Amino acid sequence: MTTGPNSAAGETTPAVELVGLTKTFGDIVAVDGLTLDIAENLFFAIIGPSGCGKTTTLRMIGGFEEPTAGTIKLHGRDVTGTKPYQRPVNTVFQSYALFPHLTIFENVAFGLRRQGVDKTDVDRRVGDMLDLVHLAQTAKRKPRQLSGGQRQRVALARALVNHPRLLLLDEPLGALDLKLRKEMQLELKRIQQEVGITFIHVTHDQEEAMTMADAIAVMRNGRIERMGEPVEIYDDPRTRFVAGFLGASNLMDGTVTGTDEVTLTGGHTFHVGPDKLARANGAVHVGVRPEKIHLTPSGADPGHANSMAGVVTDSSFIGVSTHYLVQTETAGELTVVVQNLGATRFAPRDSVTLSWDPEHTFVVAE
Amino acid sequence: MTARTDAAERADRRRRRVPYLLMAPGLIWLFLFYVLPMFRLVITSLQEGSLERGYTFTGNFDSYASVFTTYLPQLRNSLLFAFGATVIGLLVAYPLAYAIAFHTSRWKTLFLLLIIVPLLVPFLLRTLAWRVILADQGLVVSFLKTIGLLSESGRLLSTGWAVLAGLVYNYLAFITLPIYISLDKIEPALLEAANDLYATPWTAFRKVTLPLSMPGIISGTLLTFIPAAGDYVNVELLGNRNWTMMGNVIQSKFLVIIDYPAAAAISFTLMAIIVTMVIIYVRRVGTEELLT
Amino acid sequence: MKARVFYRTLLGFGIAYLFLPVFVVVAFSFNDLQGRRNVSWEGFTLRHWAEPFKITGLSDAVLNSLTIAFLSALISTILGTLIALALVRYRFRGRSATNLMLFLPMASPEVVTGSALLTLFIVAQVGRGYMTVLLAHILFNLSYTVVTVRARIVGFDRHLEEAAMDLYANEWQTFRRVTLPMIMPGVLAAFMLAFALSFDDFVITNFNSGSLQTFPIFVYGATKRGVPPQVNVLGTMIFVAMVVATTVFLVVQGRRKKAEP
Numbered sequence: 001m002t003t004g005p006n007s008a009a010g011e012t013t014p015a016v017e018l019v020g021l022t023k024t025f026g027d028i029v030a031v032d033g034l035t036l037d038i039a040e041n042l043f044f045a046i047i048g049p050s051g052c053g054k055t056t057t058l059r060m061i062g063g064f065e066e067p068t069a070g071t072i073k074l075h076g077r078d079v080t081g082t083k084p085y086q087r088p089v090n091t092v093f094q095s096y097a098l099f100p101h102l103t104i105f106e107n108v109a110f111g112l113r114r115q116g117v118d119k120t121d122v123d124r125r126v127g128d129m130l131d132l133v134h135l136a137q138t139a140k141r142k143p144r145q146l147s148g149g150q151r152q153r154v155a156l157a158r159a160l161v162n163h164p165r166l167l168l169l170d171e172p173l174g175a176l177d178l179k180l181r182k183e184m185q186l187e188l189k190r191i192q193q194e195v196g197i198t199f200i201h202v203t204h205d206q207e208e209a210m211t212m213a214d215a216i217a218v219m220r221n222g223r224i225e226r227m228g229e230p231v232e233i234y235d236d237p238r239t240r241f242v243a244g245f246l247g248a249s250n251l252m253d254g255t256v257t258g259t260d261e262v263t264l265t266g267g268h269t270f271h272v273g274p275d276k277l278a279r280a281n282g283a284v285h286v287g288v289r290p291e292k293i294h295l296t297p298s299g300a301d302p303g304h305a306n307s308m309a310g311v312v313t314d315s316s317f318i319g320v321s322t323h324y325l326v327q328t329e330t331a332g333e334l335t336v337v338v339q340n341l342g343a344t345r346f347a348p349r350d351s352v353t354l355s356w357d358p359e360h361t362f363v364v365a366e
Numbered sequence: 367m368t369a370r371t372d373a374a375e376r377a378d379r380r381r382r383r384v385p386y387l388l389m390a391p392g393l394i395w396l397f398l399f400y401v402l403p404m405f406r407l408v409i410t411s412l413q414e415g416s417l418e419r420g421y422t423f424t425g426n427f428d429s430y431a432s433v434f435t436t437y438l439p440q441l442r443n444s445l446l447f448a449f450g451a452t453v454i455g456l457l458v459a460y461p462l463a464y465a466i467a468f469h470t471s472r473w474k475t476l477f478l479l480l481i482i483v484p485l486l487v488p489f490l491l492r493t494l495a496w497r498v499i500l501a502d503q504g505l506v507v508s509f510l511k512t513i514g515l516l517s518e519s520g521r522l523l524s525t526g527w528a529v530l531a532g533l534v535y536n537y538l539a540f541i542t543l544p545i546y547i548s549l550d551k552i553e554p555a556l557l558e559a560a561n562d563l564y565a566t567p568w569t570a571f572r573k574v575t576l577p578l579s580m581p582g583i584i585s586g587t588l589l590t591f592i593p594a595a596g597d598y599v600n601v602e603l604l605g606n607r608n609w610t611m612m613g614n615v616i617q618s619k620f621l622v623i624i625d626y627p628a629a630a631a632i633s634f635t636l637m638a639i640i641v642t643m644v645i646i647y648v649r650r651v652g653t654e655e656l657l658t
Numbered sequence: 659m660k661a662r663v664f665y666r667t668l669l670g671f672g673i674a675y676l677f678l679p680v681f682v683v684v685a686f687s688f689n690d691l692q693g694r695r696n697v698s699w700e701g702f703t704l705r706h707w708a709e710p711f712k713i714t715g716l717s718d719a720v721l722n723s724l725t726i727a728f729l730s731a732l733i734s735t736i737l738g739t740l741i742a743l744a745l746v747r748y749r750f751r752g753r754s755a756t757n758l759m760l761f762l763p764m765a766s767p768e769v770v771t772g773s774a775l776l777t778l779f780i781v782a783q784v785g786r787g788y789m790t791v792l793l794a795h796i797l798f799n800l801s802y803t804v805v806t807v808r809a810r811i812v813g814f815d816r817h818l819e820e821a822a823m824d825l826y827a828n829e830w831q832t833f834r835r836v837t838l839p840m841i842m843p844g845v846l847a848a849f850m851l852a853f854a855l856s857f858d859d860f861v862i863t864n865f866n867s868g869s870l871q872t873f874p875i876f877v878y879g880a881t882k883r884g885v886p887p888q889v890n891v892l893g894t895m896i897f898v899a900m901v902v903a904t905t906v907f908l909v910v911q912g913r914r915k916k917a918e919p
Contacts, residue, residue: 064820084823097821101839110835111825162825385748389756392737392800399797400763403774410777462672465665475908477669484676486900487683488858490877491893494885495679498686498697538676588765596767599860603881613769613861620773620865626780633773637766644765 013076015040015166015198016061021070023056023222030056032222033070038200038215040165043192045201045213049245053222054202055170061200062091062168075165085114090159091168094175096151098143104130104154105139111162129161132191149180156188160195167192169201173208185211206246210234218242235289236276240364243287248335251287251364260358262286266330270306271358285364290337292360295324295352297344302355310334312350326354411630429631437615437632444611444636447526448595451533452541452587458534459541459586466542467549478546481539489536493603496532497523500604528604533594540593541586548582549575588644595640612636680897687890695884706887710895713888719876720892722788723857726872730795731852737796738803739845743837745804746811764801771798772865779866786868794866795856802855803848810844843911850907854900 014037021034031053038044046054059065061072063084071080079087090111098107108126117125130136133153143151152172159167169188173181189212192199203209209216210230217227218241226233226242234246243249254264256277262284263269270286277284288306296302298309313333314325322345324336334354338345346352411429433441466477484492500506500522507522522528552575560570598613612632619629690701711717745756763771775794779786818840822832838845860874867875873896877889 062820062824064823083828084820085826085828089824091821091824093817093821095815095817097815097817099818099821099836110822110827114826114831158825382750385744385750388740388744388748392741392804393756393759395737395797396759396763396800399775399778399793400771401759403771403776403778406777406781407770407774410781458672461665461668465669465672469662469665470669475912477673479904479908480673481676483901483904484680485858486854486904487680487897488874488877488893489860490874490881491683491889492679494877494881495682495686498682499678501697503698535675535679592765593767596769596861598769599878613767616769616773617864620776626777629773630777633770637770640767 012040014038015042015075016200017071017073017076018057018061019071019073021057021060021072022068023053023060023065024068029222031060031067034222034224036217036224036227038198040198041196043189043199043201043212043214045203045209045216046219047203047206047209047216047245048219050204052219054204054219057219058091058168058170058200058202061166062089063087088164089166089168090162090164091170092152092155092159092172094171096143096155096172098151098154098158100143103140103142104135104146107143107154108158108161110158115162125161129157132160133157148175149184152176152184156191160191164197166198166200169199171203172201173203181208188212210246218245235360236362237287238362238364240285243362243364248290249287249364250290250293250331250334251285252331253283253285255283256281262361262363264330268308268330270361272361272363273359276361276363286361287364288356288361290323290335291321291339293334293336293354293356295326295336295338295346295354297346298351298353300353302353304355305358306361307353307355310352310354312346312348312352315345315347317345326352328354407630407634410626411628411634413627413630429628430635432628433632433635437612440610440612440615441636441639443601443609444595444613445639447529447533447597447609447611448591450530451537451594452591454530455534455537455541455590456583456587459538460545460583463542463545463549463582467546467552478543481542485539490599490603492536493532493600496528496535496604500528500531523604524606526605526609529600529609532600532604533597536600537590537594540589544585544589545579545582548579552578584648588647592640592644596636683890683897684894687887687894689887689890691887696887696890706891710888710891713886715871716873716876716886716888716892719871719873720896722870723873726788726792726795727853727856730792730799730856731849734796734799734852735803735807735845735849738800738848739807739841741800741804742807742811746808747816760801760804762801763798764805768798768859768861769865772862775862776865786866787870790866790868791863791870791872794862795859798859798862799852799855803852806848806851807841807844810841810847814840846907850903857896 016036016038018034018036021031021036022029023031030051034053034057046057048054056065060067061074063079063082063086067080071078073079074087074089084091099110102110105126108129109122112122112125126139127136130139133156135150135153135157138146138150138154143154146154152175155172173184176184185208188199188201201209201212213230215227215229216233217224218233219225220241225239226237233242237243237246237249240249240251243251252264254262254270257263257269260272260274260277261269262272262277264286272286294302294304308328308331310326310328312324313327314323316323317340319340321337321339324338324346325333326336327333336354412427462481466474466481470477498504502523510522522531556574556578557570560574561567565573595611596613596616598611598617601609601611601614613636616629616633616636619625619632686696686699687706688702688704689696689699690703690705741756741760744750745753772794775790775797776786779790784790818836819832822836823829827835858874859872860878863872863875864878871879873892877885880886880889
């Protein structure tokens with residue numbers, strides 16, 4: 001279990017500190033002794049498969065679930081056991097949860113009114129917020145009259161208008177179509193940076209997380225398995241699960257046979273980047289990301305230190321790239337993604353050589 | 367691993383008390399005015415004495431015995447009428463519910479309303495109206511005489527048939543609505559699938575629609591049988607002395623010829639019989655949500 | 659097509675059958691009867707409508723029925739809403755027992771419930787009259803209001819309450835500003851149902867009313883002597899009022915229904 005302060009925590013009080021956070025529902029342990037620090041002004045994503053506990057964790061931070069054990073501190077203050085309305089946190093719900101009987105204006109103003117903000121300020125702040133999300137003209141309408149994308153933005157505005165220091169987002173983009181989702185991803189990132197607060201975003205879509213987040217925690221079975229910046233955890237997943245969750249991993253079994261050398265069970269030897277084998281010994285799995293593999297026709301000079309032979313079994317044209325499945329003798333079937341730069345494309349049954357740089361080989365435990 | 371703070375523990379305990387607090391007033395009411403009276407009923411039924419001398423608890427089961435000796439005809443009548451009204455009601459209500467569920471498209475709500483609206487006329491007035499409708503000089507009797515179903519001197523009022531008719535009428539809506547709700551829940555796609563798999567309309571009805579409407583049939587028949595078994599108004603207004611039901615006996619013994627122990631015993635017996643029959647019925651047919 | 663015609667005709671007969679007594683009740687309020695028995699048609703007249711409150715016993719009885727119906731509906735709706743909220747929103751021990759206890763009054767014949775209540779009042783030496791009737795009505799209305807409100811609560815996004823609390827509303831504010839407006843249609847429906855059930859109730863009232871007269875009790879008593887046409891008149895008035903109220907409620911509801919996402 002990889003825990004510990006986020007790389008950017010530094011000297012200042014983290015925005016969120018979870019210590020030993022646990023939640024059980026009867027016999028089921030949804031969250032298992034989670035310990036995590038999240039720094040200020042970070043766009044933090046929690047990803048994982050269904051049932052891994054990410055939503056439960058978010059709900060505990062928001063105050064909608066009582067932890068079975070453990071503490072939650074927000075900006076240094078212990079909030080364990082307090083109600084949602086006592087926490088300086090706001091949430092954007094998956095279903096948006098807009099109040100159907102109130103106008104858009106009243107929806108966004110709801111939190112301000114509960115806090116006793118006086119009328120002129122309410123009008124001004126709500127107006128500004130609606131302008132920020134480009135929905136000023138819908139102020140007098142009801143939620144049912146808005147499209148999914150518009151409702152999503154209202155939910156966001158309703159949360160942000162309260163100037164929370166922490167914003168929780170529970171898979172808010174799930175119901176949107178692809179194009180809109182991509183737009184909103186960039187929009188959310190922009191807003192986070194402009195407003196300068198901490199976002200915690202829960203999603204099962206790893207691509208979405210990698211697009212938006214400054215740091216990602218990958219959860220499995222109630223625990224954090226790997227945490228770090230997107231590039232870092234993508235290229236160095238360290239566990240088989242994380243490797244597979246963040247994209248195709250092309251894992252191969254082998255044993256350590258040198259300070260930077262691994263020999264596959266079938267006999268092939270590969271070189272690994274410096275220090276990658278520092279913690280490993282004996283049996284290991286190595287992997288390489290599909291886009292890091294180069295394909296050259298059999299017999300031609302591969303051009304990279306690690307190479308092996310294979311036969312193409314499938315080729316799919318995706319537009320931006322072509323996805324190949326290549327069957328090798330000793331390492332099983334590998335996925336290769338090649339950008340369509342105009343070079344020759346291969347067809348099934350072609351013999352090819354796969355090659356890649358040793359630095360791109362990663363090692364995973366277990 | 368840090369433990370929970372005291373504050374969190376206390377907050378949690380407070381939270382757990384909330385549902386009980388919410389329900390307290392209502393449940394206390396239920397207890398006071400439903401559960402307690404039932405106990406009282408049983409105790410009274412085991413008493414002896416009279417209004418002048420006062421009643422004492424003796425644990426006397428004589429009153430119960432009288433139910434099965436003296437009042438067997440009434441018991442029989444109650445069960446017979448209740449059963450008859452339920453069966454006939456079902457036969458009338460099912461097609462009605464079916465028609466509304468499947469053959470009224472846009473006007474569904476209107477028809478549902480039309481079924482409910484007559485219930486807004488007071489029960490007694492509705493039953494009295496049947497006295498007019500089934501009167502000897504009335505159209506219905508004349509019509510039946512003309513087509514020969516009724517003899518020249520025959521009447522409908524003061525007969526068992528009138529009582530039955532009254533019971534069926536008064537409880538019709540209670541059978542129709544639950545059946546309608548069950549039928550309405552059936553996705554049209556299910557019937558299309560049945561047809562796609564070579565079922566004729568009749569078979570599709572038997573094997574898909576009917577089973578899926580069972581919850582409604584169960585609720586509806588229970589909602590009819592139970593009140594009908596305890597009814598006495600219909601008999602008084604539309605029937606005659608030969609057809610008195612348990613309800614009539616209970617009423618008279620409580621309010622007319624005051625004999626509390628006997629009355630209580632009969633009342634409780636009626637309840638016990640009904641509950642037993644309901645349990646057997648429900649267990650045989652299977653329950654899901656009785657509270658639709 | 660044939661099926662549709664068949665079913666429509668069937669429905670027509672069914673509705674006609676259901677409305678026949680209604681028609682009779684209304685029609686006989688115009689009956690120009692000479693004797694005491696309002697059983698056969700003797701001619702059309704408006705004189706009963708001219709003096710609907712002629713019979714004091716009757717007017718008092720109607721008044722009693724109206725006030726009892728209103729009060730019992732109000733109280734049972736409030737109590738029932740609280741119970742419904744608890745049942746749907748919280749998990750707690752004794753939930754199924756509570757469900758059962760709520761279901762029993764609906765499933766017992768009125769004779770039994772009414773007579774049981776009577777024995778309680780006798781022992782407690784409580785005089786039977788207005789209060790006992792009111793208490794009894796609140797009781798039997800309770801189960802119905804719970805069921806009605808509950809149906810409404812169940813279909814309502816639970817996250818809305820969490821969203822309100824997330825936006826700094828405490829429990830009471832959440833209830834007042836979010837939950838209550840959302841379940842109001844169900845609450846109103848429960849109130850109207852309870853009102854109708856209470857006004858119409860005869861059996862339980864009969865057992866527990868002592869010398870008090872409610873509208874159904876008056877009618878029952880009058881069946882031996884001859885029911886005065888004023889009964890039909892007042893009955894029709896109440897009926898029309900309730901139909902109008904129900905229609906208005908449903909129309910407003912229908913428009914709001916289209917509103918919800």
